[in-house]
Amino acid sequence: MADPLDHYLTWRLYRGELDIELDFADAQLDEPALTANAARLEAALDALHRIEGGAVANVDEGRMVGHYWLRDPERAPDPALSQAIQASWNQIEAFAEGVRGGQILADDGRPFTGAILVGIGGSALGPQLLEAALTARDSGPGFSLRVLDNTDPAGIADLLAETGTLAQTLILVVSKSGSTVETRNGMLELRAACARQAIEFPKRAIAITSEGSTLDQLAEREGWLARFPMWDWVGGRTSVLSPVGLLPAALLGHDWRALLRGAAAMDQWGRVRPARRNPAALLAWMWHQQGSGHGLRDMVILPYKDRLSLMSRYLQQLVMESLGKRLDRQGREVWQGLAVYGNKGSTDQHAYVQQLRDGLHNFFAVFVRVLRDLDGPANGPGAVEVEPQVSSGDCLDGFYQGTRAALAERGRASATIVLREVSATSVGALIALFERAVGIYAELIDVNAYHQPGVEAGKKAAQGVLVLQTAVLAALPGSGGKTCRELADALGTDPVAVWQVLRHLASNGRVSVDSLVDPATAQFARAT
Numbered sequence: 001m002a003d004p005l006d007h008y009l010t011w012r013l014y015r016g017e018l019d020i021e022l023d024f025a026d027a028q029l030d031e032p033a034l035t036a037n038a039a040r041l042e043a044a045l046d047a048l049h050r051i052e053g054g055a056v057a058n059v060d061e062g063r064m065v066g067h068y069w070l071r072d073p074e075r076a077p078d079p080a081l082s083q084a085i086q087a088s089w090n091q092i093e094a095f096a097e098g099v100r101g102g103q104i105l106a107d108d109g110r111p112f113t114g115a116i117l118v119g120i121g122g123s124a125l126g127p128q129l130l131e132a133a134l135t136a137r138d139s140g141p142g143f144s145l146r147v148l149d150n151t152d153p154a155g156i157a158d159l160l161a162e163t164g165t166l167a168q169t170l171i172l173v174v175s176k177s178g179s180t181v182e183t184r185n186g187m188l189e190l191r192a193a194c195a196r197q198a199i200e201f202p203k204r205a206i207a208i209t210s211e212g213s214t215l216d217q218l219a220e221r222e223g224w225l226a227r228f229p230m231w232d233w234v235g236g237r238t239s240v241l242s243p244v245g246l247l248p249a250a251l252l253g254h255d256w257r258a259l260l261r262g263a264a265a266m267d268q269w270g271r272v273r274p275a276r277r278n279p280a281a282l283l284a285w286m287w288h289q290q291g292s293g294h295g296l297r298d299m300v301i302l303p304y305k306d307r308l309s310l311m312s313r314y315l316q317q318l319v320m321e322s323l324g325k326r327l328d329r330q331g332r333e334v335w336q337g338l339a340v341y342g343n344k345g346s347t348d349q350h351a352y353v354q355q356l357r358d359g360l361h362n363f364f365a366v367f368v369r370v371l372r373d374l375d376g377p378a379n380g381p382g383a384v385e386v387e388p389q390v391s392s393g394d395c396l397d398g399f400y401q402g403t404r405a406a407l408a409e410r411g412r413a414s415a416t417i418v419l420r421e422v423s424a425t426s427v428g429a430l431i432a433l434f435e436r437a438v439g440i441y442a443e444l445i446d447v448n449a450y451h452q453p454g455v456e457a458g459k460k461a462a463q464g465v466l467v468l469q470t471a472v473l474a475a476l477p478g479s480g481g482k483t484c485r486e487l488a489d490a491l492g493t494d495p496v497a498v499w500q501v502l503r504h505l506a507s508n509g510r511v512s513v514d515s516l517v518d519p520a521t522a523q524f525a526r527a528t
């Protein structure tokens with residue numbers, strides 16, 4: 001058995017500039033496998049180098065992959081792109097300072113006190129992660145951010161109820177494509193809410209979208225308060241360090257430039273050769289080894305810090321939308337992927353860690369350990385002695401160490417990312433680490449990590465349901481009822497599809513029906 005300290009030091013990567021450690025001592029990596037795969041890992045790092053140089057790595061959409069340039073604009077292959085990024089920073093700084101300094105006021109002359117961000121997927125998850133990770137809840141009546149990330153009327157009603165008056169609320173509409181249905185719906189719901197409150201939507205609306213998109217054209221036509229750019233060489237799931245995440249962070253008063261510095265510093269570390277000394281390469285190789293290059297084991301994300309509890313939701317999109325692909329780049333059917341779940345420790349020890357320890361060995365864990373218990377002075381909750389000379393934070397860190405050891409004892413692998421504290425710098429670094437690990441892993445399994453063909457099928461099918469709904473409502477009899485089957489026969493379609501549409505309409509009072517129980521006998525009368 002190797003000396004524990006030698007083993008720890010062998011598999012520990014530390015970067016002083018970031019004060020971040022990657023601890024692979026329980027990752028079950030081994031030198032022979034790394035040596036045997038050195039060439040493919042170096043090749044993957046070569047590919048990332050080409051990507052950062054402007055290679056069209058998103059081959060299916062003929063696009064470059066430029067999220068690394070967002071924190072190092074001079075690295076972009078075209079000076080115009082560098083200038084566009086710098087210009088967006090100047091615009092973010094000027095706008096956020098204007099709002100926070102009171103130069104940019106609501107149309108009633110009073111300052112804006114909060115924002116609602118309307119977006120979904122990469123247009124919401126990044127801002128949500130940053131807001132949760134960086135906003136000290138003791139910040140008093142500071143600027144607030146709420147996120148509307150679904151087309152659920154009840155969720156929208158809840159958010160509007162929580163917000164109350166929209167008079168002092170900015171409305172950020174975020175959509176790279178500018179045409180995502182849920183985001184459009186959220187915008188229309190908020191526009192209607194503004195009308196109900198007799199305030200003007202455009203005077204508090206901000207668009208963050210691709211130039212010339214439907215949303216961009218609307219914002220320009222209506223003279224919205226501001227428009228910020230998104231670029232086709234930044235994917236939604238890697239847009240958090242574009243205006244998508246940086247504007248909300250700046251409005252909240254966070255050090256958004258430190259986010260960029262942290263990401264840039266991690267990128268620099270992620271360029272280190274050989275791969276054996278590269279944090280992103282080792283993380284990607286761990287994923288590959290644990291899942292035999294086919295995601296046969298899930299990745300459980302376990303930050304032992306409340307403020308990082310959204311990491312797993314954020315990484316679900318970054319990892320699974322990048323790697324979950326039917327075809328590889330040679331056109332072979334590979335049905336690839338890497339499933340991600342998690343929440344936070346120690347909370348999850350009271351949920352599913354039982355299975356992790358005693359059950360199916362179909363996962364590996366990535367812990368995030370934060371050494372500082374509190375942002376401010378230690379005379380807060382952390383100073384309470386819960387046991388003699390023991391604080392709450394001591395217990396949290398003990399639970400991390402104990403859970404890691406208990407899993408290792410049963411042969412379950414884990415890696416740990418150790419942060420001194422949760423800060424803009426360290427969060428920026430975390431984001432960059434996983435973005436690069438995803439890129440390297442994608443090279444190892446030969447998939448395009450930068451498109452998302454699979455999401456279109458669901459969207460098209462959903463549109464079909466709405467087309468059917470319109471036809472059903474038009475076909476409902478003027479008087480007397482029709483069964484699903486009669487309606488389906490009249491429309492030449494599937495009676496079950498008709499039933500599914502009608503039961504939702506009937507449950508919401510849009511059609512009258514004599515029974516919502518039995519589709520064979522349910523008689524539907526005209527739309528109400």
Ligand SMILES: O=P(O)(O)OC[C@H]1O[C@H](O)[C@H](O)[C@@H](O)[C@@H]1O
Pocket residue numbers: 120121122123174175176177178179180183235236237321452455
């Ligand atoms: O930003 P948008 O164009 O509105 O897209 C929002 C989301 O839509 C789709 O689900 C894509 O798969 C995601 O990558 C994207 O983040």
